[in-house]
Amino acid sequence: MTWWDRLWKWEDTHRQGVDLAITALLTLSLVPVSILAVTTEAAGGSAALLSLCVLGVVAPLAWRRTHPAASVTLVYTCALLHIAAGFPLLPVDVVIPFSLYSVALHGPRWAHRTGIVTAIVGAVVVGAAMFAPYDHASAVIIMVLIASIFLVAWAFGLVRRSRREHLEALVDRAERLEVERDQQAIIATAAERARIAREMHDIVAHSLSVMIAQADGGRYAAAQDPDAASRSLGTIAETGRAALTDMRRLLGVLRDAPGAGGPGRAAPGVLAAAPSGPGAAGPPVATTTPQPAVEDVEQLVAQMRASGMRVSYVRLGTPRHLPPGAGLTVYRIAQESLTNVLKHAGPDPGVTVMLRWEPAAVTLEVSDDGRGAAADADGLGQGLVGMRERATMFGGTVTAGPRPGGGFRVRATLPTPGSGAAAGADAAGTLTHTPSLDPAGGTTS
Numbered sequence: 001m002t003w004w005d006r007l008w009k010w011e012d013t014h015r016q017g018v019d020l021a022i023t024a025l026l027t028l029s030l031v032p033v034s035i036l037a038v039t040t041e042a043a044g045g046s047a048a049l050l051s052l053c054v055l056g057v058v059a060p061l062a063w064r065r066t067h068p069a070a071s072v073t074l075v076y077t078c079a080l081l082h083i084a085a086g087f088p089l090l091p092v093d094v095v096i097p098f099s100l101y102s103v104a105l106h107g108p109r110w111a112h113r114t115g116i117v118t119a120i121v122g123a124v125v126v127g128a129a130m131f132a133p134y135d136h137a138s139a140v141i142i143m144v145l146i147a148s149i150f151l152v153a154w155a156f157g158l159v160r161r162s163r164r165e166h167l168e169a170l171v172d173r174a175e176r177l178e179v180e181r182d183q184q185a186i187i188a189t190a191a192e193r194a195r196i197a198r199e200m201h202d203i204v205a206h207s208l209s210v211m212i213a214q215a216d217g218g219r220y221a222a223a224q225d226p227d228a229a230s231r232s233l234g235t236i237a238e239t240g241r242a243a244l245t246d247m248r249r250l251l252g253v254l255r256d257a258p259g260a261g262g263p264g265r266a267a268p269g270v271l272a273a274a275p276s277g278p279g280a281a282g283p284p285v286a287t288t289t290p291q292p293a294v295e296d297v298e299q300l301v302a303q304m305r306a307s308g309m310r311v312s313y314v315r316l317g318t319p320r321h322l323p324p325g326a327g328l329t330v331y332r333i334a335q336e337s338l339t340n341v342l343k344h345a346g347p348d349p350g351v352t353v354m355l356r357w358e359p360a361a362v363t364l365e366v367s368d369d370g371r372g373a374a375a376d377a378d379g380l381g382q383g384l385v386g387m388r389e390r391a392t393m394f395g396g397t398v399t400a401g402p403r404p405g406g407g408f409r410v411r412a413t414l415p416t417p418g419s420g421a422a423a424g425a426d427a428a429g430t431l432t433h434t435p436s437l438d439p440a441g442g443t444t445s
Helices: 003-013 015-039 044-063 068-084 091-106 109-130 136-221 226-254 294-306 324-344 383-393 423-428
Strands: 270-273 285-288 310-316 350-357 361-368 397-402 408-415 431-434
Touching: 003 015, 015 044, 015 091, 044 068, 044 091, 068 091, 068 109, 091 109, 091 136, 109 136, 136 226, 136 324, 136 383, 294 310, 294 324, 294 350, 324 350, 324 361, 324 383, 324 408, 383 397, 383 408
Parallel strands: 310 350
Antiparallel strands: 270 285, 310 431, 350 361, 361 408, 397 408
């Protein structure tokens, strides 16, 4: 900011004091000179009128910013009155262009437009009244000179008005951007909390459901089949480790990690792995773990089958690339659906996971032949809500409900980007079917 801008800013900040000081200075310097210039030729009544007009020209400057239209009206009226009374131009009349400048800067548009038109008319009247009877050329010159002074004052006021409005617009825009930034930060925080809540729900609910099912099965099989109990304990340990890894990855963004942009920040998907071994020292070593994707659905089915669930996997169509977020959504919906089967479908349900690649979408369907609508629910679960929220983020839909003839079905459909080239291949379609295994190790269709 230049010294000129700082001066104008200071003047605008102390406007009331500046206006009173200017008014007092002009009153002390111009009013006595203007009165003395014609007092010797004026009679008593004329001198009183002259004094009143001179004071009326200067005094309105005190409220030139608070009431600019009234101020310029009073200045014009008093100036015209002393001209009409036969007095010549006085030193105090230099206030008139300043008053016009003030109304152009601070007044409404109609006021400054009326002010410049009235000033031009006044210049013509003054030139015609005072100089036309003697010299027409001099009258024209005086008219043009006075009108030019008014135009310069008016234009300068408009320039400053435009600059002030531009600065006010910039300030208003900056304030609105700050408000929008704060609102976006709040929205982003809420969205991140919802995302973490969904991830936590999927990880914890799925892992605990598998661990509980394995623990119950291992407890019943311990007396008759110690090997089955041992396998259950192994599955529990593997599931727990996988859940712990997912939790560490998810919560890595919420804890301090050296070398990740300063304290309090850790890169998403980065785990702070503590050094192991005797005498290990030094800062944690960061390792990365990729997020699950649609390609991992088959592995998820295999894990559930290894835990004892009778589940089969069917894939129709030609797989295509999905964005990471969409692939994670498909995986989480499949995971949550299988978790719900463990929790609500009853003992030993048959489950089918079907992944169908269509020309413009991918459909995941998880169906079982368990209890269906008769399953008990505590009303506290957020699984179906989380599925719908995930699918909605990518323009997809989720439907869930009992199947005709018994059981339950969850169907999720997500649009796939850039699927036109694969439409021909999908029309013919390919079928991949992975049979399920029963707990005894046999194959079921």
